[in-house]
Amino acid sequence: MSTPRKIIEGLGSAKHGAGVWKAERLSSLLLIPLILWGLWQAPEIAAGGYEGALAWIHEPVNLVLFATVLVISLWHMAMGLRVVIEDYVHGALGSALLLLNTVFCWGLGLVAAVSILKAVFGIGLGAS
């Protein structure tokens, strides 16, 4: 707040402003094949019932790709909704929604991680 103008003048940007922009594009690019794969796999999983779904997620390729879809999607949607909130909601409510967005995305990731640990690796309370 009190940095003299002569110190910051001519230094240009903070050098990390492009980071979010790049992250948005990188996650978009990665999601193109990942989402197509997900749309292709979903009907198979839906048709297989409980045993089929368990067998599906126990396949290493499926597990790795599915976890990747989740991580990249959560990353992408956290950044995307942030932009929407920043554009339309201001003040205290806006700040609260931005926080809620972050917490919600991390929360979904946590639930997904715990679920995978239990369903695939049998780790957790009441796991068989």
Place this chain on the structure above:
Amino acid sequence: MSPHLQIWRWHVTMAGSILHRVTGVGLYGGAALVVAWLASLASGPECYAWFLQIAGSPLGLLAWFALSAAAFYHLFSGIRHLVWDLGLGLEPKLASSLTTASIVLAIAATVAFWAWLFLIGRVSL
């Protein structure tokens, strides 16, 4: 709200932009449903059967249909944005054509996807 939404002449790139945001927010909810699927799988056969019952109900299928349409539009519209980010296709007429194309492709892909599901017997009404 966006400035002058009431003043600007309705335009396809504007509709495309709004649709990109709306489908993005919808897919946000879709991601929550996918995590709910995973959590129900981890919770055991009874919980999973309960999830499948809801997911396979007419209302559930309608939700998956809407989500697939949102996914296809957001995908094609997203590619359009990536093309624009390269500095290409920004001339007004071409930009409008790309937007129209992303909408048409999304409808076509959604219809084709569900037609495929009906044909292979994955979905029936």
